[in-house]
Amino acid sequence: MTQIMPATIRDIKAKTGLSLATISKYLNGGNVLPENKVRIEAAIKELHYEVNEIARGLVTNKTRTVGVVVYSVESLFNGTLLHYIGNALRKEKYGILICDSCNDEGIEAENIRFLMNKKVDGMIVVPVSRQSGFLQPAKDAGVPVVLLDRSLRDAEFDCVKINNRTTAFRAVSLLLENNHKKIAVICADDRNEWTGYERYLGYLDAMEQAGLTVPEAYRRTGAHSIEFGQKSMRELLRLEERPTAVFMTNYEITLGAVMALNESGMRCPEDISMLGFDDLILSHLVKPQMCMVVQPMKEMSEKAVEILLDHIGSKKEEMPVEIVMSARIAQGDSVARLTS
Amino acid sequence: MTQIMPATIRDIKAKTGLSLATISKYLNGGNVLPENKVRIEAAIKELHYEVNEIARGLVTNKTRTVGVVVYSVESLFNGTLLHYIGNALRKEKYGILICDSCNDEGIEAENIRFLMNKKVDGMIVVPVSRQSGFLQPAKDAGVPVVLLDRSLRDAEFDCVKINNRTTAFRAVSLLLENNHKKIAVICADDRNEWTGYERYLGYLDAMEQAGLTVPEAYRRTGAHSIEFGQKSMRELLRLEERPTAVFMTNYEITLGAVMALNESGMRCPEDISMLGFDDLILSHLVKPQMCMVVQPMKEMSEKAVEILLDHIGSKKEEMPVEIVMSARIAQGDSVARLTS
DNA sequence: CTGTTAGCGCTTTCAG
DNA sequence: CTGAAAGCGCTAACAG
Secondary structure, eight states: OOOOOOOOHHHHHHHHOOOHHHHHHHHTTOOOOHHHHHHHHHHHHHHTOOOOHHHHHHHHSOOSEEEEEESOTTSHHHHHHHHHHHHHHHHTTOEEEEEEOTTOHHHHHHHHHHHHHTTOSEEEEOOSOSSGGGGHHHHHHTOOEEEESOOOTTOOSEEEEEOHHHHHHHHHHHHHHTTOOOEEEEEEOTTTOHHHHHHHHHHHHHHHHTTOOOOGGGEEEEOSSHHHHHHHHHHHHHOTTOOSEEEEOSHHHHHHHHHHHHHHTOOTTTTOEEEEEOOTTHHHHSSSOOEEEEOOHHHHHHHHHHHHHHHHHOOSOOOOOEEEEOOEEEOOSSSOOOOO | OOOOOOOOHHHHHHHHOOOHHHHHHHHTTOOOOHHHHHHHHHHHHHHTOOOOHHHHHHHHSOOSEEEEEESOTTSHHHHHHHHHHHHHHHHTTOEEEEEEOTTOHHHHHHHHHHHHHTTOSEEEEOOSOSSGGGGHHHHHHTOOEEEESOOOTTOOSEEEEEOHHHHHHHHHHHHHHTTOOOEEEEEEOTTTOHHHHHHHHHHHHHHHHTTOOOOGGGEEEEOSSHHHHHHHHHHHHHOTTOOSEEEEOSHHHHHHHHHHHHHHTOOTTTTOEEEEEOOTTHHHHSSSOOEEEEOOHHHHHHHHHHHHHHHHHOOSOOOOOEEEEOOEEEOOSSSOOOOO
């Protein structure tokens, strides 16, 4: 196998006798005499010519590629977002560069620099950091950024997310309506994640409005991880005064909590009621079917792409927009109706 | 915010009075007078200079970037591989370009072309196609490719995978040792996936060696999907002569089968025993804990990276190597010991 | 509509 | 060790 050097625009110039400019014009959809068009097309076919996007990018400073940075590619939540984002971008003939931040702020910052190096036209970020510092390189270079699912504490970026606080409020209300009063929460907290904090506030809102005080032991705030969810649920189940219901505020924590329940030997909803977040087929995998907050992930992904491409198109500076969607609460059998 | 044009090597030339060549040499780790070194470093810092990898790539024809193409980024199996691959590459200072084939051969072929355009130095592919045609562009250009988890029917590529046939054999043997005789299989078949077919053969081997004939109704071969797993399990559970055990040969099919079991109201292992594939925390999520074939995903990923980087390093053509690892079978409570 | 001429930002001979 | 000059493959004026 010989290492064939790909054909260049010059080879097709040689073959057709036309000038570089004409060929380039054709390649970019410009008007060319039908006769020349035919010859160029023939040469392209014959030489298997394909545009060298690198060279093109060097001069146009555009790559028709957007970067997508997710906090962890191991998370099914992100995998699902990536899937929808990829579809939406493909439809617009944009390429996609996926980066995995491994839940690490350092790697996240590195990813942004990497994408800047690759000269992406814009990026969609599901961030791990809560501060916007890591996005500075993009901001400096005027590369549009859209945040997805998670906003930043000091945000001045476009963002697509759900109304976390009221969604959490509604979810907890559902528990209250079923006469639960001892309701615990497992949550990614302020220090770890802004989105988690908003959901936590929604929980507190609902409890306060119901006139309930929440014992310290019922507030489990920590990492956004399966491990934290599992550990917290274990502890809740061992409490003297066990809660009658638990609200889990993201997918990983929901997974961990289910695992803890399973190992405990207790049953849901007989021994404890559960309300989770971000379905992702989980509700069908475990018995009983779980009550779940489900975010409109497809719509969110598509909206993020739409906003990003808008901004890539128009060069004018625009005010950051925040799109807030609402989530639905899927029914299940994991919440018991208490009498009283 | 002004759209700052990034500093170029020329700006630092202006600042230091040195020539482009000297600066370039410094940037690439060459020897430069200590005095000049200091001045260059100062200028770089002052101007926030960063190499334009696009321009560099144009001349070197190297990007220090590898592409990874997975059949679906929505699959946790792939997410996990991506995570390990990313880590291994980062360690070697390589960038990663992730592409999602959406289980579609057309998109897969498009992804390969996209990566060729991006001039990746090599690629790791978990393919959806079973024929190697889609890899032709890479082959033609001499870009190294390593297949992961799935090989191709007409393969002439490096590949890292497990010994699917004997692994399946061992798994089914475990069922046989527990005195199961009515063992069904749910499998991605030949037409859809070569790996699945190998596992199917291992199943048949074990059954044959045990002197058992397998009724047609116990052989469920079809798509590699949750839906197919679910549908197949539903059908198996409804059979007049219900199997006592089911072997599920990949992650998605395992998920689907568990879902079908849950909705059926039957219990595992009392009503039916189950043996799945590719754990990925599933075994801890469902009750009872599942018996599972678990592939050494981390080792596989790292080996694939190692082989790829080797080939990127040496320019000489090498014979394709096939690394075959072995999987372990994790114990659980989903297989009943039958008396007889 | 077509061709000529400059570059994009960098590396790489090849002299000095 | 350093500098001048040539080009990687393409696009973008500007004339014709």
